[in-house]
Amino acid sequence: MGLKLMIHMKNVTKVYENGAVALNNINVDIRKGEFVFLVGSSGAGKSTFIKMLFREVLPTSGILTVNGRDVIRMANKEVPYLRRSLGVIFQDYRLLPEKTVYENISFAMQVIEAPRRLMQRSVNSVLDIVGLRDKYKCFPHQLSGGEQQRVAIARAIVNNPSIVIADEPTGNLDPETSWGIMDIFQRINAAGTTIVMATHDKTIVDAMQRRVIAIEDGQIVRDEAQGGYGYES
Amino acid sequence: MKVRTIEYYIREVFISLRRNNWMSVASIGTVAVSLFIFGMFLMMVMNMNKLAENMESQVQINVYLLDKVDREQARDIEKDLKEIEGVESVGFVTKDEAMERFKDRLGDQKTLLDALDETNPLPDSFEVTVTNPDLVKTAAEKMEKLDGVECAKYGQDVMEHLFEITRLLRIFGFTLMLVLAFATLFIISNTIRLTVFARRKEIAIMKYVGATDWFIRWPFVMEGMVLGLFGSIIAAMVLRTAYTAMAEKVYDTLAFFPLIPEQPFLTYITIVVVISGMVVGAIGSAVSIKKFLKV
Structure with missing residues (x-):
């Protein structure tokens, strides 16, 4: 595979201050355009894995580069620029309740001081991608869970990130709504964006047949190019 | 900084000032009181310094004669005075003239002197001017040694007292200022902390999408500065009014006191x-936002 290396982890270990070993000697390479599922039981280290990618958690040792940037040796003031190349999506959406759909999305452009003339066009185009163009004036509480998550996806991709990182994005959604979300992810991925998604959803992982990395007790126990969930849930 | 960003900051500041209006009012009030006291001490110290300087630059010596000295002897003394190094001119002031001047100086309060009946406790004296302030001290010492001279006075004693008072004012004022500065910092940082806390979700999202710390910090720092600005404007207005009023009083009753012009x-x-x-204000808010930037 000659595609650009988006995420490179070599002997990455994370030990928290209380002595808990969250990740132990992890080696992973993720290339441009890949769609990767991160599976494993709760507390296995998935969250730590995800949080290290946007440097909310700093590895204790090893080498970690994301999008060509050395995450470990990076100065604090460079972190915002790392994050601008990533789109992050959470299980609980994390929308601002007093802002409309449009404002929630444009907020992500505003705070990185993106040019104003780009704003309307970019927001409209991501609203099209997630299928919420007609709801741009709504407030989050007027939307269903699936719609709120779609707004969160729109916000994550509005600045054209090269990697989308999703932590249990369908965790709060029913199966049908989840498929709607996965459909959006597939389209984003088809456009060339790398996707890393932590999930518990066996049905989705089995059906998609994408790369699966399974983590247990802080170690990678399986890494298959086209795998299934692999556990009886 | 981009115009749009500045617009964004200003909007954010006013939204949050309105949101915690009571805390904002309390902060502005604290800033106003603290700065008023600070300003008062500053004005006092500066006026004392000015007074001391005035005294120091005076080149006049008052030479008071003993009561037994008659006019004849006084003329001899005058001659001796003129021979002292640095003396420019010597003027004789009789005890009656001295009394007249004293009455003038007292102005409205001259009735105080009625208690003296017709007696005049003031001595005859010479007003000696010296060419150079540096010579005042040695000249005055020589004058005191002359026969018939009771003493030779110039600004020295008063100045030493003034310096002492100024020094105490400075120490006291400085200590008080330190305490007030901490109180002000504390209340401003608490006000801003409320704002920051109310918006911690927003801050977290800003961090996730890659806003820089300064972009996040600025609206809060500006809010602190606005609180400080409003408070200080109130303090300055009160100080100006108070000084003008006090200056008028001083000119009326203590005309010889050299206040700094307004x-x-x-x-x-x-x-x-x-x-x-x-x-x-800026420091207060920078302190309170620090913790929330760690995402």
């Missing part, structure tokens, strides 16, 4: 007070 002094005080207010 302009440009008050402008200077206003600038110092306003800048201090804004700096304290």
Whole structure:
């Protein structure tokens, strides 16, 4: 595979201050355009894995580069620029309740001081991608869970990130709504964006047949190019 | 900084000032009181310094004669005085003239002297001017040694007292200022903390999408500065009014007291007070936002 290396982890270990070993000697390479599922039981280290990618958690040792940037040796003031190349999506959406759909999305452009003339066009185009163009004036509480998550996806991709990182994005959604979300992810991925998604959803992982990395007790126990969930849930 | 970003900051500041209006009012009030006291001490110290300087630059010596000295002897003394190094001119002031001047100086309060009936406790004296302030001290010492001279006075004693008072004022004022500065910092940082806390979700999202720390910090720092600015404007206005009123009183009753003229002094005080207010406000908010930036 000659595609650009988006995420490179070599002997990455994370030990928290209380002595808990969250990740132990992890080696992973993720290339441009890949769609990767991160599976494993709760507390296995998935969250730590995800949080290290946007440097909310700093590895204790090893080498970690994301999008060509050395995450470990990076100065604090460079972190915002790392994050601008990533789109992050959470299980609980994390929308601002007093802002409309449009404002929630444009907020992500505003705070990185993106040019104003780009704003309307970019927001409209991501609203099209997630299928919420007609709801741009709504407030989050007027939307269903699936719609709120779609707004969160729109916000994550509005600045054209090269990697989308999703932590249990369908965790709060029913199966049908989840498929709607996965459909959006597939389209984003088809456009060339790398996707890393932590999930518990066996049905989705089995059906998609994408790369699966399974983590247990802080170690990678399986890494298959086209795998299934692999556990009886 | 981009115009749009500045617009964004200003909007954010006013939204949050309105949101915690009572805390905002309390902060502004604290800043105003603290800066008022600070300004008062500053004005007092500066006036004392000015007074001391005035005294120091005086080149006049008053030579008081003993009561037994008659006019004949006085003329001899005058001759001796003129021979002392540095003496420029010597003027004789009789005890009656001295009394007249004293009455003039007292102005409205001259009835105080009625208690003396017709007796005049003031001595005859010479007013000696010296060419150079540096010579005042040695000249005065020589004059005191002359026969018939009771003493030779110049600003020295008063000055020493003034310096002492100024020094105490400075120490006291400085200590008080330190305490007030901490109180002000504390209340401003608490006000801003409320704002920051109310918006911690927003801050977290800003961090996730890659806003820089300064982009996040600025609206809060500006809010602190606005609180400081409003407080200091109130303090400056009160100080200006108070100084003008006091100056009028002083001119009426203590005409010889050399107060610093209102302009440009008050402008200077206003600038110092306003800048201090804004700096304290900015520091107060920077302190309170630090913790919330760690995402």
